[in-house]
Amino acid sequence: MRSVVLTKGVPDFSEGAVSFDEDGHLERGKTPTVMNPNDAFALEAALQTRVRHGGHVSVMSMGPPGYKSVLGEAMEAVYADDLYLLSDRECAAADTWATAITLSSALEKYGDEIADVDLLFAGFKTADGETGQTGPQTAWGLEWPIVTHVIALDVDPEARTLRAKRLVEGDVDEIETVEAPLPCAVVPDPEFSPTYRKASHRLEHKRLRAETQERAEEYEEYLTSWDHVDMNLDPDYIGLSGSPTIVSSVDPIPKAPSEREATMVDPTDEEGMAEVLEELQPFAGGD
Numbered sequence: 001m002r003s004v005v006l007t008k009g010v011p012d013f014s015e016g017a018v019s020f021d022e023d024g025h026l027e028r029g030k031t032p033t034v035m036n037p038n039d040a041f042a043l044e045a046a047l048q049t050r051v052r053h054g055g056h057v058s059v060m061s062m063g064p065p066g067y068k069s070v071l072g073e074a075m076e077a078v079y080a081d082d083l084y085l086l087s088d089r090e091c092a093a094a095d096t097w098a099t100a101i102t103l104s105s106a107l108e109k110y111g112d113e114i115a116d117v118d119l120l121f122a123g124f125k126t127a128d129g130e131t132g133q134t135g136p137q138t139a140w141g142l143e144w145p146i147v148t149h150v151i152a153l154d155v156d157p158e159a160r161t162l163r164a165k166r167l168v169e170g171d172v173d174e175i176e177t178v179e180a181p182l183p184c185a186v187v188p189d190p191e192f193s194p195t196y197r198k199a200s201h202r203l204e205h206k207r208l209r210a211e212t213q214e215r216a217e218e219y220e221e222y223l224t225s226w227d228h229v230d231m232n233l234d235p236d237y238i239g240l241s242g243s244p245t246i247v248s249s250v251d252p253i254p255k256a257p258s259e260r261e262a263t264m265v266d267p268t269d270e271e272g273m274a275e276v277l278e279e280l281q282p283f284a285g286g287d
């Protein structure tokens with residue numbers, strides 16, 4: 001069973017240091033990057049599949065060279081065997097359509113040169129765009145079936161089928177069971193939770209974790225980078241040139257209002273500082 005997990009680096013909004021250029025494009029080099037939070041569910045689904053059925057897991061991302069660290073983080077999470085970074089200035093400022101073209105081309109190259117892919121896992125949506133389009137568009141580019149809002153799944157390797165429980169239109173009160181042939185794309189819902197009920201599965205999970213710890217420390221040795229030439233892509237159909245989406249404007253992210261009252265004290269106000277000391281002293285350690 002061979003799986004590929006798509007992941008993405010997103011701005012670390014908690015840092016409050018998101019930077020845009022004058023055209024409204026995110027300046028990745030000036031913005032702290034972390035792994036997209038929703039990709040964690042895709043990683044967990046891929047790991048559960050590997051623990052239950054064995055096989056090989058690769059993680060793939062499109063982005064600048066700095067995304068190497070995001071892939072390293074993903075390797076630790078899914079105990080991946082190898083990593084693929086699609087990195088090229090021609091791919092910069094791509095919308096979901098141009099990104100999906102690049103990803104589907106990379107997956108076709110992967111299948112032709114390395115091995116056929118059985119399952120493609122993608123995050124529910126990204127923290128920066130929140131469109132939820134890249135996974136489905138990539139599956140469309142590959143002409144694969146796709147199952148979204150997945151909360152539980154298993155695979156029958158012999159029958160070459162995926163059986164999954166999914167939320168209907170994201171409604172946690174309505175669940176349907178579906179079946180799809182492999183190869184197939186899967187988008188786990190944030191409600192997805194991996195299960196390891198068998199002792200053999202828990203032991204395999206432990207073994208994979210120990211095996212990956214050493215590999216993850218040297219993750220760059222397991223990383224392959226491809227540019228648009230490697231993927232035989234026309235620059236006119238990728239990146240900003242191949243993106244039909246137009247950013248008309250960008251609004252800054254406002255700071256959340258404080259819900260606590262604050263009292264301003266001038267450091268030169270001895271009486272005021274004495275009151276501050278009196279308030280803080282019960283929480284200080286020592287005498």
